[in-house]
Amino acid sequence: MLKRKLGATDMNVSVVGFGGIPIQGVPPEEADRILRRAIERGINFFDSARGYTNSEEKIGHALEGVRDRIFLSTKSLSRKAPKLAAEIETSLRSLRTERIDLYQIHSVASLDDLERVLSPGGAYDVLVDARAAGKIRWLGITSHSREVMLKAIETGRFDTVQFPFNPIETEWEESVIPAARKAGVGTICMKPLAGGALVNRELALRFELTRGMDVVIPGMDSVAQVEENAAVGEKVIPPGENELARLEAERARWGETFCRRCGYCMPCPNGLNIPFLFLIDGYYTRYELKDWALSRLAGLDKKFGDCEACGECLEKCPYKLAIPDMMKAAAKRVI
Ligand code: SF4
Ligand code: SF4
Structure with missing residues (x-):
């Protein structure tokens, strides 16, 4: 499995990481098998979230014995200081660790939301305190909004950014990816299969890993998916001309029905999210x-x-x- 430094952090992560959403729906023993096989195949970056129900617990249970060989990453939606501090404690317990490698502010939706996060005594300060106390090592942010990501990079206060990039959602190449690379901020690719819309897993991951993303984190809920994803990380070859044409066709097919969750359509006067x-x-x-x-x-x-x-x-x-x-x-x- 190829490894890369995640931005300017000291984390040398496998280019294919483990996205922790689908493991929620897998029975515990099977989840252990999947996660342990991921380790055997060289995956060393595991990303979860407080919002993914039992995902942190499953990752913590399966990986307890190999903690020193892996990087644990998680996130919280909480913006209120006491609640976020409590969430970090819960993550530590659930992941069965004394220190989390990367803690991210989850799903920052707008510039106002980012301002709240960064305001004195806000969520960002909680992460800084947790880092000073040795509970977390690096600080990250996730968002579906390009404006938020650009601003977050510009502040120089985040070590990593996580956003949805894939052959359908390529808009990030225009400004966010170059800005992150220039600033030495690690790029984590969420939704590398466009939320299940892209069926050619191998081709999609190769595309993302050769277009500026440090690590892709496809969700995995079977050993077969682990094998398939891990194989991509052994030799990352940029897509050829014909393959790019195939991806372009996929993009055109989904273009008019695929929601990027950018939030520009909000608010809905009728209260729909x-x-x-x-x-x-x-x-x-x-x-x-x-x-x-x-x-x-x-x-x-x-x-x-x-x-x-x-x-x-x-x-x-x-x-x-x-x-x-x-x-x-x-x-x-x-x-
Ligand atoms: S429907 Fe709304 S959130 Fe989805 S892509 Fe359009 S503007 Fe963005
Ligand atoms: S009610 Fe329907 S059509 Fe009107 S803004 Fe909301 S989602 Fe859009």
Whole structure:
């Protein structure tokens, strides 16, 4: 497995890391088998989140005996200081470790949200305190918004950035990836298979790893997926001309129906959380996480069927997605 330094950190990570979302739905013994096989295949970077239900616990359980050989990364959605401090303690317990290698502020949605995170006494200061106390080593941020990522890089306060980059979501190449590389900020590629939309796993990972991403973190819920992903990391070859043409065709096919979760369409006057609803739809239809998707949907006041097709979001979506039609189709699929 090839390894790379993650930005300017001292973490020499396997180019293929382990994304911790799908492992939530796997029975515990099988999760152990999958995670241990990942280690055997040279994967040494494991990314989870407080929001991924039992993912941290499963990773902590399976990897306890090899802690010194791996890098643990997790994140929290919490923006309030006491809550985030408590979340870090929970992550430490769940991951069965005394120190987490990378802790990220999860899913920063807007510049206002970033400002809150960075304000005195805010979430960022909690991470700094945790680092001073030896509980975490490096500080990161995740977002689906390019403005947020650019600003976060510009502040010089984050060691890594994690965002969705794949052959469908290539917009990040214009400014974010070059800015991160110039600043020595590590680039972590979430959603390398576009939330299950891309079926040629090997080609997608090769694309991302040769376009400026330090590490890709596909989610894995079977040993077969571990084998397939790990094989890519042994020899990373840039896609050839024909392969790029195939990816371009995929991009064109999905371009008008794939939500990038950028949030530009918000707010919806009718109270729908448009990007989150499409995220739920993706997990319901493309991943084997139907229960998880339904539990998230149950927590929302407004669901797919509540779209009144007012059309206000249409002109705000830079990707020209037919949002009301997509809501209607999702309402039929998911509920
Ligand atoms: S619907 Fe369009 S604007 Fe809204 S989050 Fe998705 S891609 Fe962005
Ligand atoms: S069309 Fe539907 S999702 Fe879009 S703004 Fe109107 S109610 Fe909200």
